[in-house]
Each structure stands twice: as C-alpha cells, then as structure tokens.
C-alpha cells in the first residue's frame with residue numbers, strides 16, 4: 001500500500017518582549033518536533049526578541065521571524081502567521097506561547113490528533129488529565145467562568161475554548177475568513193473555536209498541564225478580558241436573532 005506523505009507542520013510562536021524565554025521554547029520545540037518549521041511572530045519587541053530568535057534560527061535552520069512594526073495584539077499576530085502558513089502550503093499549523101507555559105513535549109500528541117482526522121486539536125486544561133498547578137483560585141475562577149460563559153452562550157462542545165496551545169489542519173483554517181476574525185486577546189481563541197465548530201469541523205481536546213510563566217512579564221490585560229466578554233455576548237445575541245428571523249420566514 002502506498003504511504004501518504006508526512007504532514008508539513010509549522011509552529012507559530014508570537015512573542016513580545018520574550019527575550020528571556022524565546023530561545024528555550026524554540027530549542028524545546030525542535031527537540032520534541034524535529035520535523036516542524038518554526039515561525040516566531042514579533043511585534044517590534046524593544047528587548048531584541050526578534051534578533052535573538054533570528055540568530056538561533058541561523059544556527060538551527062527551519063526557523064523564520066516575521067517582523068511586524070508595532071504591538072498589535074495576539075489575534076492579529078496569529079492572523080498574519082496563518083496567512084504565511086497557508087501561502088507556504090503547511091498542512092498543520094500550531095499555536096503556542098513564548099513563555100514556557102505550554103509544554104513542547106505535548107506537540108507530538110497535538111500533531112497525532114490532527115493526523116488522525118481532527119480539524120482542530122486543543123491542548124486543554126479542563127479535560128481529565130489537564131491541570132493548572134500554579135494558579136490561585138481567583139485566576140482559576142476568571143478562566144473557568146469565562147470559558148463556561150463562552151461554552152454556554154455559544155453552545156460550544158469544547159471545555160477549554162480560551163486555550164492558546166492548539167493545532168489546526170489547513171483545511172479548517174482555509175474555511176475561515178481570517179479578514180473577518182476580529183478579536184485580539186483571549187477572545188481570539190474563543191472566536192476561532194466558535195468559527196471552527198460552526199463549520200461542523202472535528203475538534204479534539206488533548207489534556208495539558210499549563211505552567212505559569214516564570215520569566216518575562218505578562219501581556220494580559222483587563223481590556224482583553226472585557227473584549228472577549230463583549231464579543232461572546234454579541235455573537236450569542238446575533239445567533240439568537242438569526243434563529244428567530246429564520247423561524248419566522
């Protein structure tokens with residue numbers, strides 16, 4: 001029997017001022033998924049993240065840095081990355097943070113899930129086997145509560161819609177109109193999950209242990225939490241209005 005060619009994989013690492021950890025993340029990705037290429041997406045980090053990643057790239061090969069002029073948010077960084085990945089013909093596109101919160105040892109499991117037919121494989125903190133050992137209860141409540149709100153309001157099947165460690169099959173991404181994806185923070189992950197499920201694509205959750213960043217500074221802000229909440233509410237209201245309209249006509 002003829003074997004199908006291996007899937008070409010690209011790992012995206014958006015990084016803003018992550019000089020302290022980006023090299024370690026790149027090296028660990030290469031260790032656990034040696035066949036994958038890497039694209040660091042830098043938004044003009046003043047600390048020299050991009051130069052550092054580029055230097056390591058010259059040494060290891062298969063590593064590119066997409067340099068964008070100014071800090072424009074995580075969603076916008078991923079949208080730019082996805083366009084590059086689709087244009088270059090990658091089959092599997094993986095999102096992961098540059099702060100060592102996402103364990104690169106899980107990468108083969110995410111790729112395997114896509115190879116087995118998933119259109120989206122999510123590294124999930126909220127399925128059996130998943131964990132967030134470092135978080136205090138307040139942070140857990142915000143994350144859990146926000147996720148539950150999105151799940152209920154949008155009728156999602158996944159347990160961790162805000163997770164940022166995930167692998168997409170290119171067909172799933174190419175069915176989504178990236179120009180119309182709006183959210184930039186947590187809302188971006190929810191929006192991509194929502195659009196994926198609306199297309200009736202197959203979503204699988206792979207358990208992960210999420211570690212708190214120990215290096216560098218957080219880029220999380222109250223603004224992106226509010227953005228996510230408002231967008232989820234707007235999508236849910238819009239869906240209900242469409243249902244009512246369809247029922248009447």
Ligand SMILES: Nc1nc2c(ncn2[C@@H]2O[C@H](COP(=O)(O)OP(=O)(O)OP(=O)(O)O)[C@@H](O)[C@H]2O)c(=O)[nH]1
Pocket residue numbers: 013014015016017018041042043071072073074077096097098099101212213217218219220
């Ligand atoms: N290119 C780019 N990357 C970003 C931007 N904002 C955040 N990032 C990166 O996105 C990833 C996630 O951001 P974090 O600050 O770790 O956000 P978080 O994981 O919600 O919060 P903590 O880990 O608790 O600090 C990290 O790799 C950041 O460097 C941005 O505007 N542009």
Ligand SMILES: [Mg+2]
Pocket residue numbers: 097099101213
């Ligand atoms: Mg982080």
